[in-house]
Structures are given as C-alpha cells and as structure tokens.
Amino acid sequence: MAHKAIEILSPLIFFAASIPIFNKLYGTTQSVIDEEFHLRQGLHYCHKRFSEWDPKITTFPGLYIASIIVIPFDMCNVYGLRLVSLLASTCNVYLIFKIRERATPLQRNSLVLAIESMSISLLPPLYFFSHLYYTDVLSMTFFLAMYYYWSKRSHGISAIFGAFSVLVRQTNIVWVVLLLGVCFLDELIEMYAYRKGIKRKSTISLCSVKTIASIASSWGVVLQSIVNTLKLFYGYITVMVVFVAFVVSNGSIVVGDKSAHEATLHVPQIFYFGLFTLIFGAPVLFEKARETLRTLTKSKKFYAASLIIFLIVVRYNTMAHPYLLADNRHYTFYIWNRFYGKYEWFRFVIVPLYVLALKVIQLSMAHLSSGFQLMFWVSCFTALCCQKLLEVRYFLIPFMILRLNLKIRNRRYIIFELVWNLSINILTFMIFFKKEIYWSNYSEPQRIIW
Structure with a gap:
C-alpha cells in the first residue's frame, strides 16, 4: 500500500514543485526562440483550425493534436499550451518509476525509486523544456510509454505508443526500429541456440564475426525468426511501413521547411x-x-x-x-x-x-x-x-x-545525481531569467536556453 502511495505521490510532488518555476518563466516571457512557431500552430489546432499549417514547422502535428485536451478547460493560450509539456513531464516521472521498478526487481525500495524517477526527470535539458511548448517532452513521454510496455512484452500497446511518439517527432521511428530489432535478434538467438543445443543463450554474442557467419549460414533459423517476428511484432512493422510510405510520398522525412534539415x-x-x-x-x-x-x-x-x-x-x-x-x-x-x-x-x-x-x-x-x-x-x-x-x-x-x-x-549515487541535476537546473534557470540578449528583429529580449 505504501509502495503504491509513493508511486502516485512522486509525480504529484514533482508537479507541485515545478509550478512556481513554470509560473515565473511564463511571467518572464511569452515566447522562446522556435516556440513562436509551435505556439502559433498549437493555437490553430486549439481553436479547431486544422487546415492552417506553418511552413516553418518540420515535425508531425502530434504535439498540436495532443494540445486539444486544454479546450474543455478554456485554456487555449500560451499558459495552457505550455502546461501540456509540464503535464507530460509529470507523466514521465511515473513512467520512469515503473520502468526502473522492472529493471531493478531486487531493489524495489519505494523511496529510492521515487527519488530516482524524479532525479532522472530533472535531466537539465529535458526539464527545461518541460516549461516550454516544444515537442521534446511529449515525445519523451510517448517513448517511455512505448518502452515500458515493450519491457512488459505488451507489444500491441507498445506499438500504439510508438506510433504516437512518431506522430510527435518523426525521428522517433528510429527507436521503434530499435525495439523491433531487439525483438527480432532475441528471437534469432533463441532459435539459433535451440538448433545448436546451446543452453546458455547469453554466451552467444552478435559482436563475434564467427557467430554472425554461423547464424547467416543457418537459413532455416533466419527465415523462421523472420516469420515469428512478423507474427508476434506486426504492430511495430505496421508503424514502420506507414512511415516509409510517408517518406516516399513526401520525398523527405521532414515536413515543411526541408532546406535546413537535409x-x-x-x-x-x-x-x-x-x-x-x-x-x-x-x-x-x-x-x-x-x-x-x-x-x-x-x-x-x-x-x-x-x-x-x-x-x-x-x-x-x-x-x-x-x-x-x-x-x-x-x-x-x-x-x-x-x-x-x-x-x-x-x-x-x-x-x-x-x-x-x-x-x-x-x-x-x-x-x-x-x-x-x-x-x-x-x-x-x-x-x-x-x-x-x-x-x-x-x-x-x-x-x-x-x-x-x-x-x-550504491544508492548514494542517486542522491548525487539528484543534487547534480538540481544544481545545473538552478544555474541554467538563473541565466535564463537574468541574461538578456537583444535582437534587432525582436521587440522583446531574447534569452539563453539549451
């Protein structure tokens, strides 16, 4: 019971502690660098103007679609759109807690997991963008959800979150391929070990040229592994096929301004x-x-x-x-x-x-x-x-x-990590709030971010 309470409380504590910084940043500036394009597009979607699209934006519209959740709360404004990132960051704390819980089954100390999940979520570049309207935090949320369900072998749900992650940031297709690739290679090693009578699969290394040559020569093993992968992990494959079809039809992985991202x-x-x-x-x-x-x-x-x-x-x-x-x-x-x-x-x-x-x-x-x-x-x-x-x-x-x-x-390293991340965050937020840069084409002062 105490474990479940800490699991739920840690994201809430994270959110409550972040709100003062969030409010101060909002009071300092209403637009930070490329945020002006994202905010403008987010407001279009928030006001149901789905046919409007800013050609300067190079990502898929996942962030703007997700931002529709603020409509019932009458928060179609800069504050509401930025809040989407902070809420996503709060979800990250919970997801990291669950992933680390599975990764360290013999060390399930609830308090340590809570501190660690908050510490990881405070990774300075990631945490900074939790207070702005960029794609990075929501992209991370969907990636973490995909990874969590993948680790649970719930591959159908994992693939759905993988599709959402790509919809927010198209380069996330690489991480969908990573998880599919691991599934295929694990299946390949399983089949190879069975055919060769190898009891300890961990001894089979794909970094060995001899092992790779041996596997490659076992056509039956390779073909059966491919068939099994198609049967078991078709969700990831579907995401990949749809993405490839988009790239072929679009002529590029980039949406909008392709010239700056070749x-x-x-x-x-x-x-x-x-x-x-x-x-x-x-x-x-x-x-x-x-x-x-x-x-x-x-x-x-x-x-x-x-x-x-x-x-x-x-x-x-x-x-x-x-x-x-x-x-x-x-x-x-x-x-x-x-x-x-x-x-x-x-x-x-x-x-x-x-x-x-x-x-x-x-x-x-x-x-x-x-x-x-x-x-x-x-x-x-x-x-x-x-x-x-x-x-x-x-x-x-x-x-x-x-x-x-x-x-x-050693659990002390997690405390050191928390202090380290907090210190860097304090420094970078101080620089953001105090250092002003003036550009001739902007009326408001510009500020330094990651």
Missing part, C-alpha cells in the same frame, strides 16, 4: 553524445568511468587504434550548421564558438575523452543482451550521425535508454 553524414555527433553522457551521467557513471580507465590502460593497442580513427573522423568530418554559428540563444553556440570553432587544436585534444565516454557507455550496457547492445549503437548512429546540426535535445532519448538500464550499486 540528411548529412556527421559522425562526430556520436562523440558529442558521449561527452553529453559523461557530463549529465557523471554521478551514476563515476565507478564505471574508473573501471573504463583501468580497461583502456590494459588495452593500449585498442586505445591507440581508437584514438587514431577518432582523430581522422574529427579532422575530415567535423561540421558546423549555420544555425549553430549564428544563434547565440543556445549553449551550443557558446561551446562551439569559444572552444571548437575558436581553437582548432581543441577538437583534437578532447578526442581521448570521446574514446573514454563511448567505452563507458559500452561497459554500462554490457549486462544487456548482445542484440540490445547492437541495436542501441546502430540506432544512435542513425538518429545522430545523419544530421548536421549539433543540438543537445537530440541526445535525450539515447541518454534515457542508457540511464534506464544502468545498474547502480
């Missing part, structure tokens, strides 16, 4: 994601980072080879989107112009940290199935390395996948 191979994005993970996961990844350093010092050839490859990639594939160079309302602008863009040597000096970060991620997921690990990296590469713009919001879902699957040995 597909480009940009491999360093995966390095930036590694750095993002080290920074925001520092409290819970500290032990794993120490273990990684010991591993790398023992594997000098691997470390040296990785450094050389990463240096070549940085030298020949580093890109800077015009938005990154011109928009001083984002932290990435300052990071790039004061370090990466100003000092070319900085791009190379930081490479060892990239190697460390990606190795930390790999070791942190070592307890998961080889199919999950393989699909995670394939999905991260697809989602991140096919776009030119450096944007921290793109890293939110892959970071969340990692964080939801972490094994945390």
